[in-house]
Amino acid sequence: MKITSKKRNLIIEGNGNKIIEIQYKNWLSNKIETEFNEQTIEIKPKSIWRSELEIFKNNEKTGNITFKWNGNALIRVFHDKSKEIVFSLKAKGFIKSYFELKNEERELIFGIKPYFKWKKMNYDFEIENIQNLYNKNTMIELVIYSAIVCRRYMRNMAGAVGGAA
Numbered sequence: 001m002k003i004t005s006k007k008r009n010l011i012i013e014g015n016g017n018k019i020i021e022i023q024y025k026n027w028l029s030n031k032i033e034t035e036f037n038e039q040t041i042e043i044k045p046k047s048i049w050r051s052e053l054e055i056f057k058n059n060e061k062t063g064n065i066t067f068k069w070n071g072n073a074l075i076r077v078f079h080d081k082s083k084e085i086v087f088s089l090k091a092k093g094f095i096k097s098y099f100e101l102k103n104e105e106r107e108l109i110f111g112i113k114p115y116f117k118w119k120k121m122n123y124d125f126e127i128e129n130i131q132n133l134y135n136k137n138t139m140i141e142l143v144i145y146s147a148i149v150c151r152r153y154m155r156n157m158a159g160a161v162g163g164a165a
Contacts, residue, residue, distance in 0.1 A: 001127035003147045005117070010147050012140070022144060032148060037137050043148060055145070065145060071156075073149045075101075075142070087142065089149050097154070101146050109133055109142060112150050123154045 001014045010022040025031040030053065032043040039057045046052040046064070055063035055077070063077040075087040087109070089101045099112040111128040127143060134142070 001130065001143065003112075003125040003127070003143070003150075005122040005124055005151070010151060012143055012147065019140060020144065022147060030152075034144065036140065036144070041141075041144065043145075053148070063145075065149060067149075067152075071153050073153075075145045075149070077141070087145075089146055091153055097157070099146065099150055099153075101142060103133065107131065107133060109139075110146075112146060114150060114154050123151065125150055 001012065001019075004011045004013065006021075008024045008026070012019045012022070020034055020036050022032055022034045025033070030043075030045045034041050040059075042056040042059075043053050043065070044056070046054050051067050053065040054061055055065065061078070063075065066074045066076070068074070071091045073089045075089060077085050077087070079085060086104050087101055088103075089099055092098050092100055097114055099114075101109045101112070103109060108129060108131060110130045113126045113128055114123045115126065116122075117124055125147065130139070132139070
């Protein structure tokens with residue numbers, strides 16, 4: 001499974017076929033929308049501070065993504081309005097960055113490896129070590145949320161390096 005950048009959007013592909021396209025509202029926006037499993041998924045900032053994004057399915061809040069100061073993120077997904085499942089996406093490595101998504105039991109769900117594409121001046125991502133701990137739809141939703149976090153992290157790192165030069 002891989003995630004490719006196309007202009008301002010992200011495309012999730014499996015076995016060479018497009019699964020879903022994540023659409024950013026505009027170049028600098030944190031407002032994201034996609035259609036999956038006959039539902040509209042919207043992700044938008046909770047406040048102007050941009051440290052938390054809220055996840056909505058068909059206009060109903062179903063989770064959030066909280067960014068930590070160290071670049072890691074917590075992805076909270078509400079199931080059946082009574083159960084909250086928390087996933088942790090952590091950046092690993094320094095020279096060769098990669099990410100690991102783990103559940104509350106600290107089981108690895110999958111890894112994400114970024115690849116910089118010079119022609120596009122953007123990052124693509126490869127999903128690795130996929131563990132089938134959840135059903136297919138849940139896994140794809142986790143890939144959607146993780147892709148958003150990874151793209152934001154890599155853009156912030158590129159901005160930090162560019163600003164330090």
